[in-house]
Amino acid sequence: MDKQKRNANYNIYVESKVPKTKAWPSLFKAFLVGGLICALGQGFFDLYSHFFPNLAESEVTTCMLMSIIFLTCFLTGIGIYDVIGAWGGAGSVIPITGFSNSISSPAIEFKKEGIIYGICVKMFTIAGPVIVCGVVGSIVCGFVGLFI
Amino acid sequence: MQTIKLKNKPYLLNGYSIVGPMEGKGPLKDYFDYILKDDTLKEKTFEKSERKLLQDIIVGAIDKANLKVSDIDFFFGGDLLNQIVSSSYTARELELPFIGLYSACATMAESIALASIFVDNGLANNVVAGTCTHFSSAERQYRFPLELGNQRPPTAQWTITGGGASVISNNPSNIRVVAVTFGRVVDFGIGDVNNMGAAMAPAACDTIREHMKNVGRSSSDYDLILTGDLGKLGSEILIDLMEREKFILGKNYSDCGCMMYDKTERVFMGGSGAGCSASVLNSYILKKLSAGEFKRVLLVSTGALMSTTTSQQGDTIPGIAHAVELEYVGNKPVNKSVTFAKGEKKDG
Numbered sequence: 394m395d396k397q398k399r400n401a402n403y404n405i406y407v408e409s410k411v412p413k414t415k416a417w418p419s420l421f422k423a424f425l426v427g428g429l430i431c432a433l434g435q436g437f438f439d440l441y442s443h444f445f446p447n448l449a450e451s452e453v454t455t456c457m458l459m460s461i462i463f464l465t466c467f468l469t470g471i472g473i474y475d476v477i478g479a480w481g482g483a484g485s486v487i488p489i490t491g492f493s494n495s496i497s498s499p500a501i502e503f504k505k506e507g508i509i510y511g512i513c514v515k516m517f518t519i520a521g522p523v524i525v526c527g528v529v530g531s532i533v534c535g536f537v538g539l540f541i
Numbered sequence: 542m543q544t545i546k547l548k549n550k551p552y553l554l555n556g557y558s559i560v561g562p563m564e565g566k567g568p569l570k571d572y573f574d575y576i577l578k579d580d581t582l583k584e585k586t587f588e589k590s591e592r593k594l595l596q597d598i599i600v601g602a603i604d605k606a607n608l609k610v611s612d613i614d615f616f617f618g619g620d621l622l623n624q625i626v627s628s629s630y631t632a633r634e635l636e637l638p639f640i641g642l643y644s645a646c647a648t649m650a651e652s653i654a655l656a657s658i659f660v661d662n663g664l665a666n667n668v669v670a671g672t673c674t675h676f677s678s679a680e681r682q683y684r685f686p687l688e689l690g691n692q693r694p695p696t697a698q699w700t701i702t703g704g705g706a707s708v709i710s711n712n713p714s715n716i717r718v719v720a721v722t723f724g725r726v727v728d729f730g731i732g733d734v735n736n737m738g739a740a741m742a743p744a745a746c747d748t749i750r751e752h753m754k755n756v757g758r759s760s761s762d763y764d765l766i767l768t769g770d771l772g773k774l775g776s777e778i779l780i781d782l783m784e785r786e787k788f789i790l791g792k793n794y795s796d797c798g799c800m801m802y803d804k805t806e807r808v809f810m811g812g813s814g815a816g817c818s819a820s821v822l823n824s825y826i827l828k829k830l831s832a833g834e835f836k837r838v839l840l841v842s843t844g845a846l847m848s849t850t851t852s853q854q855g856d857t858i859p860g861i862a863h864a865v866e867l868e869y870v871g872n873k874p875v876n877k878s879v880t881f882a883k884g885e886k887k888d889g
Binding site for chain 2: 397399400401403404406407410411412413414469470472474475476477478479481482485486491494495497498499501502503505519
């Protein structure tokens with residue numbers, strides 16, 4: 394039998410056997426985890442606004458982000474964030490905590506190969522594409538915005 | 542012919558297995574020789590841990606076979622790390638003549654097959670064949686950093702920490718290696734690296750069919766037909782594929798990856814890795830065979846021969862499977878209890 398046809402048939406057959414991820418439970422978990430992270434961020438925001446009334450809103454936001462990013466790095470370091478991520482899925486990936494985890498986890502992992510070739514080179518292996526997409530996307534949007 | 546029937550049927554003198562803490566909680570926990578409490582083995586990196594693990598396994602196997610390292614003529618082995626460093630560094634430490642092999646997770650069957658051919662043809666008296674894998678070193682080479690909070694798809698498998706080694710010899714024992722089959726590289730066009738079971742199942746099917754045809758036996762002649770690490774999905778696919786070719790795999794079929802973990806553990810389709818069939822062979826199978834509870838076993842280790850580069854370039858995953866047929870002959874008991882080489886005793 395023709396190999397291409399055989400492979401196509403096999404792929405169709407395998408596809409029919411593959412268990413599918415259940416959408417609703419995943420969505421619920423993502424909503425719960427993502428929501429909790431956002432609520433925590435809002436908590437930090439309110440806390441800083443309350444204790445430092447002199448700070449401008451943008452400065453409070455910066456402080457809140459710094460706290461959340463630090464907390465994620467800390468949880469990544471003590472091996473808790475990957476458990477949250479495995480359970481919460483996109484809920485833990487989409488907020489800035491996901492970004493923080495994606496940079497701190499390779500930094501920890503590749504520390505053994507040294508500071509330059511380990512940490513510096515590998516730190517952005519996962520976050521790098523996100524940054525590139527973000528920058529390119531914002532350039533495109535900027536151009537579009539210019540002409541509208 | 543891809544099957545080699547061994548004229549003198551060399552003996553599997555003894556075997557030794559070590560697994561990690563997670564595998565040590567699984568259904569086969571009573572069969573393993575040693576269960577690690579600490580999967581770093583007190584080394585600084587996981588690559589170093591893996592080679593320490595393999596070294597302990599090889600020394601353990603030689604010791605359990607009542608031999609000295611100097612009695613061993615060759616060490617056949619390989620592992621999953623790039624340039625099979627765990628095996629070559631182990632060979633460096635033990636100063637053994639080393640024949641490095643790579644068939645991904647099919648390395649155990651390949652090692653035993655070649656070791657048996659060497660002994661069968663009088664090229665060596667005692668040969669050690671072994672391999673191992675470490676979850677953490679495999680993850681960092683093939684997948685993501687350990688602490689990354691990502692999700693695995695339901696078809697993913699869990700690389701085991703552990704491995705095993707066998708001593709093949711012309712000194713009599715209860716177990717003989719009867720015939721070996723080297724598999725063809727089979728690729729049915731599966732490109733998903735998270736579905737290795739489906740990629741390897743056609744290779745397993747090809748090898749099992751060829752082996753049975755060449756030795757003139759049917760699946761009912763075996764007490765156990767054991768694939769390496771197809772996992773739950775891969776095993777189901779293999780059963781389907783074999784059925785299409787009029788070979789029925791019944792209750793005497795199992796898969797090392799499915800046997801490794803309890804259902805409660807989050808390992809998706811089951812265990813995988815070169816150490817998977819190595820540790821199951823040198824614990825459960827070895828004990829059942831040497832006690833005569835199994836009379837004839839066909840071990841079919843399965844491997845996926847892609848690399849991270851080929852996968853990223855869009856190539857499909859070629860699979861391979863090597864088969865080793867073992868039989869019980871009942872010469873003398875080989876199961877003596879042996880303390881671990883470094884003076885550590887088996888847990889529990």
